[in-house]
Amino acid sequence: MIRVVLPAHLRTLARVDGEIKLDIEGPVTQRSVLDALEARYPMLRGTIRDHVTLKRRAFIRFFACEQDLSNESPDTLLPDTIATGAEPFLIIGAMAGG
């Protein structure tokens, strides 16, 4: 079970409160987490990564275990503590303007 924390605006769009819990079969990577997230909440498609290229949007960052994983390959395995649900995978709106 993977725990995902969304920024406030995306929680509103997805109509959820608090953390999201996702079950993922196979390797736990940025790609598999986002695939599972978008499958369950299709209204989030395009808000975190591009519809077509699936590249991370410029002002979105991914944090986990006090590390910035934004620029890691989407197919790199996430830390075990994320894969086991001990720590949440954080999707963050970059601290630029606002």
Next chain:
Amino acid sequence: MSTVRVLVGTRKGAFVLTSDGKRKQWDVSGPLFTGWEMYHLKGSPADPNRIYASQTSGWFGQIIQRSDDGGKTWHQPGTPPGETMTPEGTPKGESNKFVYEGEVGKHLWYDGTPHPWEFKRVWHLEPSLTDPDTVYAGVEDAALFRSTDGGQTWHELSALRSAKGNLWQPGAGGMCLHTIMQDPNHPERIFIAISAAGVFRTDDRGKTWRPMNRGLKSQYELPDPDAEVGHCVHRIAMHPSRPNVLFMQKHWDVMRSDDAGESWHEVSGNLPTDFGFPIDVHAHEPNTVYVIPIKSDSEHIPPDGKLRVYRSRTGGNEWEPLTKGLPQRDCYVNVLRDAMAVDSLDSCGVYFGTTGGQVYASANGGDSWTAIVHDLPAVLSVEVQTLR
């Protein structure tokens, strides 16, 4: 009893202002979509309960919202409210997907070098005159999209970018397609306008397009002032009873066409400055036109600190300032291109919103004005629905 519903898009959410036909007492609801830039909201002429909205963010991109109950509740088309599954299965979540058709191509950048098209946001939504499920979207970087399933999926009318799109360039606000006008007498005909490319017209529902910029002069913006494309058109307007007559607020110059855009002539006349953004036409008087002059392209403030709407009852050239109820000192707000609209009650109402967060209304064709609200976020767009 008629009612009026004013749809206001701002930098930090949307607001719905409603009143009865007297337009003296207003109910203000909102903000909706708090914190998001709401570029435009517009109701379907064929079903006033159907409203489309463009919700955008530099962080999270483009969201299309739709209401089927006059703005009480909203959802992303194809994704039922509060549900993530439909009887048909998981929604595809494509209502926010705006993908250019075919070769993406390049337009001109600010410095005149080629620059690839990149989708940024929807500036303007124009529902069909006859079908609530058909709606057009004008986007940045400039292109026209159409949905025929109530906003669930979007497809580009890509022939538009073949109309010398390689020579289009962004204005200061971006390369936006901001105006979409359907000709009520010729369902095949659509006019669109782009900053900074100009006016274009299709006579076959978007299969082919022609630039319609003859007569425009852009001496300080283009190396060839009479170029076929590249003009910074800020807004165009028509009266539905006379769709061959168009009015334009260009970057500089207020212009008029009497032949459906084939040619234009200047009607700035006695305006204190002919720079500005919005332009609109009285609901019942096709020759009565409104503009809001702004000092210059480099200053974007009202001349002399006085917020004045100018009205021409002669289809241009002769303009009178409308000041009653508007601030006539120390006022330095701007009025953006999509932020003026008219209602169609017997005594035509005129509305506009400012970057200072005021929405002004006149229930008598502009003779006098009152502020419905004073302190909204900067207003991006104003549309009006007249409900009978």
